[in-house]
Amino acid sequence: MTHTEPFRRFQYDTTAELQHDLDRMGLELPLLGDMAILASPCPIGSGSAPNRIAIQPMEGCDGSADGRPDDLTWRRYRRFAAGGAGLLWVEATAVVPEGRANPRQLWLHEQNLDDFRGLVRLIDKEARSKPYKVLQLTHSGRYSKPDGQARPLVAAANPWLDRPGQDQTVLSDEALANLVPAYVQAARLAHAAGFQAVDIKACHRYLLNELLSARTRSGLYGGSLENRSRLLLDIVRAVKAKVPIDIAVRLNAYDEIPVPYGWGVTQEDHRQPDFGEPAWLVRALKDAGVSLINITGGNPYYNPHVNRPYDTGPYQPPVHPLYHLTKLLGACRTLKHALGPDSPVRFMASGLTWLRHLAGDAAAGLVASGWSDLAGFGRQAFAYPSLAADLLEEGRLDPKKCCLSCGKCSEIMRDGGQAGCVIHDSDVYLPIYRAGRAGKPSLSGKDVAEHV
Numbered sequence: 001m002t003h004t005e006p007f008r009r010f011q012y013d014t015t016a017e018l019q020h021d022l023d024r025m026g027l028e029l030p031l032l033g034d035m036a037i038l039a040s041p042c043p044i045g046s047g048s049a050p051n052r053i054a055i056q057p058m059e060g061c062d063g064s065a066d067g068r069p070d071d072l073t074w075r076r077y078r079r080f081a082a083g084g085a086g087l088l089w090v091e092a093t094a095v096v097p098e099g100r101a102n103p104r105q106l107w108l109h110e111q112n113l114d115d116f117r118g119l120v121r122l123i124d125k126e127a128r129s130k131p132y133k134v135l136q137l138t139h140s141g142r143y144s145k146p147d148g149q150a151r152p153l154v155a156a157a158n159p160w161l162d163r164p165g166q167d168q169t170v171l172s173d174e175a176l177a178n179l180v181p182a183y184v185q186a187a188r189l190a191h192a193a194g195f196q197a198v199d200i201k202a203c204h205r206y207l208l209n210e211l212l213s214a215r216t217r218s219g220l221y222g223g224s225l226e227n228r229s230r231l232l233l234d235i236v237r238a239v240k241a242k243v244p245i246d247i248a249v250r251l252n253a254y255d256e257i258p259v260p261y262g263w264g265v266t267q268e269d270h271r272q273p274d275f276g277e278p279a280w281l282v283r284a285l286k287d288a289g290v291s292l293i294n295i296t297g298g299n300p301y302y303n304p305h306v307n308r309p310y311d312t313g314p315y316q317p318p319v320h321p322l323y324h325l326t327k328l329l330g331a332c333r334t335l336k337h338a339l340g341p342d343s344p345v346r347f348m349a350s351g352l353t354w355l356r357h358l359a360g361d362a363a364a365g366l367v368a369s370g371w372s373d374l375a376g377f378g379r380q381a382f383a384y385p386s387l388a389a390d391l392l393e394e395g396r397l398d399p400k401k402c403c404l405s406c407g408k409c410s411e412i413m414r415d416g417g418q419a420g421c422v423i424h425d426s427d428v429y430l431p432i433y434r435a436g437r438a439g440k441p442s443l444s445g446k447d448v449a450e451h452v
Ligand SMILES: Cc1cc2nc3c(=O)[nH]c(=O)nc-3n(C[C@H](O)[C@H](O)[C@H](O)COP(=O)(O)O)c2cc1C
Pocket: 056, 057, 058, 059, 060, 091, 092, 136, 203, 250, 296, 307, 308, 309, 350, 351, 352, 353, 354, 376, 377, 378, 379, 380, 409, 410, 413, 419
């Protein structure tokens, strides 16, 4: 279906108003006013989340030079833990230093294991009931910036994403194969630190996600789907064989980049998902022993509106945010259903924040309708870390505390600062935002994206 409803900022007071627009636009999204289902525990792998509300991985870019959590990292996880979510998905953590996305990205190694142990202890101490804890393991690939300068390590050249005039290294088959032991070692350390699961991150065009679309690459890791998914599956199988920890994958369902460079999209129209290959992959991940899949999409550098519908961003998308939102949540349903009702693999949905105070109704609706097992919140967790407690205890979110999807947390990241909510946590993050923005134009949100 082609959607022509133009972009509009969030404008709903009630679920009835939201439902009215969904119906008018022919979009499907289950909404449920009773939050009781979110209070039910969710068994995952060898553990369990005490409730269905989850915090998405949200990088603060505030670790130390050697990859340890630093003051603002501790503060963030203290607030997240106290907020009552049943699952905390701890942010992108590099497995090798050259794969860090910024010089402050977390990076787990033997010398800082005790700091990560401390992070797990802090979360369990602050939490009302111990959440299920996942550590996201990453290699940033073409977005590697370990010393603050772009040092792209790519799976294949890509005319949509390559920056003109920028040197980039195409990783050799040998370099890719050498990452398997690096992920296993990081998983060992994550287990020793006390995490229940590691996420072998394969989303947002970081390395393992880029490989999934490397049709133009030759050799062991390019061309066929079997080759393109080889490294991800090799890592999952190696971790499964060697480390007694649950395995999760944050997976792009589609990226809205044209074929042959895109993933999960039709040959004719890169805006239309084609779930054939992603459905094959989730079956292969299940067979390899994955317990939890967190569905996302798009590329935060190239088409951020796909991954995190917003009111203000680097450009204004031509169509209504509800279109992207329902597509992303519907992708979770499609891929969960691809494994059938008896599958032990749990699914987590992304992208709920734009719905503000109505996100709880969508979270309960997704779980009740079998679209997802867990409802994940990203930007909302920066703005409103106690969102889970309010949903579970009050049955509602306070509109005054909700994220405005203003894009300022992402702007801080792009400016090289430490990310958090500039509006609702302004004592800490407004000065950081202002310092990073000095002399730069502010986001107008007026320009319509050319590439969508
Ligand atoms: C500042 C910022 C940091 C993020 N860090 C990560 C990360 O470390 N790993 C990841 O997979 N996604 C990351 N994301 C994406 C979010 O997890 C999430 O998918 C996105 O914000 C959409 O969900 P939401 O609508 O609930 O915000 C980040 C997003 C933002 C804005």
